[in-house]
Amino acid sequence: MKKLDVKRTIILLLVCLFMVAATAGILIKAQEDMNRGLDISGGIYILLEAVETGDETLDGDALERAITIIQHRIDDLGVVEPIVQKQGDRRIRVELPGYEDERLARELIGRTAQLSFVGPDDEEILTGEHLVNANVVYDQNMRPEVALEFDSEGSKAFADATGKYLGQIIYIYLDEEIISAPTVQSVIPDGNARITGSGDMDEASYLATMLRSGALPVSLEEQEFRMVGPTLGDRTEEIGVWAAGAGLFAVLLFLVIYYRTVGIIAGVALIFYLGLVLGGLTWLNATLTLPGIAGLILSIGMAVDANVIIFERIKEELGQRQTLLAALEAGFERAFRTILDANVTTIIAAVVLFALATGPVRGFAVTLFIGIICSMFTSLVITRFLLRMGFRSKVINSGSALGVKNS
């Protein structure tokens, strides 16, 4: 029995404590910040009905185009798993999970407004149909501005207008409302204009979104607008968190009983994994839905599996090698390739699903992808790092630290 290296043991304990504490911090923050899907946390529900106006007739095609445009507008809102669906002949149902900004949602989704650029003498220069794109960009001083791009016809009209109104104001109208009134500072010949001084990032991106959203092919009337609560009762999330916690506790208990000291290390690594994955999802502003949770459960299973594979391999090597260190390193070396191949295969599936699928499958793919990346990092880097520290500090000093008898 080798003697415990007290200094190194304390460092190891501090590192473990830090990981657990960091995870606790991330979890508390994630619980506040994580976006939840309409199925988990509720969100905004809007029902729109197409109304016929004088000169436009309503057909299925117009409704389909309206759906496409609404979908693009919602993408601008950054809602991850929206539902935009035709309901009956003339209704469109929109669900925005976890989205709470009533004002922007209403304005963006129902708006049929006409966008127009008007000179100071009230003469119309061009309309929104000539605007190809509007984006937020930064100038040299990192101040946000809105970049506009016109089609060829629009470019020509805009070149003439900026020549004519140099030094004067051009008004940008959405219906009757002026949304921006920039002064012409130079003649713009190529259809690439910039609106400067439109405030901070949020204001600039609001303006760009408004400009981009253009007009709908049909007039839509809002039939219903509701903030809805979560599916299946308000307690689902609470119960889900408790159940997942209980399940995780059982897993940790099993690991410690079965793998002893290294089981504790695996437990710390798994807790850290949870922090990584939930922190990552929050940071990426992902929306958690029930299918997303399925992806998480799979990746947790794979994270546990990776640790089990490593420990079983080390145990096997222990029977064949001279020293504990040699067994640790050889076990890791062998397990590394196994874990890599298994995980890469799953990552390929996640990437394909993300690229090709829509709706719930996409939400699954996102969490699975992030989950596996974190799982690989945890098992191949964190577990290894902790095991080495455990070995150097002599906390792991014989096979019994792995739950092997008579080593």
Place this chain on the structure above:
Amino acid sequence: MIIQHRKKAFILSGILIIVALLTMGYHMVTNGWNTLGLNLGIDFAGGTVLQLNLGEDFTMEEVQDVLAEFDLEGSSLQRVRARDTQGELVDEGVLIKTVTIAESTRDDLLDAFNEQWPDMDPEDNLIQSVGAAVGNEQKRSSAIALAVALVAMIGYITFRFEFKFAIATIAALIHDLIIVVGLFSLLQMDINATFIAALLTIVGYSINDSIVIIDRIRENIRHKKKSEYPEVVNQSILQNLTRSINTSFTTLMVLAALMVGFYVFVGSLDLVVFVIAMIAGVITGTYSSIFIASPLWLTLKEREFRREAKAKLG
């Protein structure tokens, strides 16, 4: 040991698959051919949405109890909030999504609600038929995505291992999917969008399980004679047995906790379906990774050897 009995495993799996397919076929007659014999809920089939202003306090459990009298306990429930004149969020009622119900049933259901909540305002209720949330377009795009994902995985496994490993792994995976879909066809529980996620989880779990074992075979098989292959496969499976059991056991513990939580405390059949599917998938995935994937690879390999031997003789 396992390899000696592989024929028994193949026969057992064959019977399970045939029973699953027959069950699916039987229910396809009544549920429609494009349902895979599953009892599709409102997410797939569309249905009736009832928004009821109950006019007073209610719990989801009470609403669920009323629905259960009409065999509609598989419905999805949402609490509806709206902003009042002060801009405060207040409870307004409940949004119930059920399968399409007949008008007479609907009236009876409303009567039952009215009996329990006399303050319910019939003027303020909204009842309408809705289309499927997972429309045909989404079903098709999901199916195509899954097919492409399978081909991509076959490509990667062929590149890292060999084509026969890829075939054996994917066969085990399809085996798992058929058995789980067959089970739900048999149970005829309401299937909603979350079921797709459960099936995808099974795909991931099954592939991961099988690859770890074939990786061991790849490592052990080097410099081995053809006659030693069965022993190598057997040994590789056994070396991985502790890992297979430990991993499945821990995953099942988490799922069991979720199941108890959702069933006992939430009373939500929708989520229970989701967890049952995953539990079934973990069990069949573990079984197929041990008894189907690698033994099937060996069988394919032995056929190749026999063909080679014949070719040499000829």
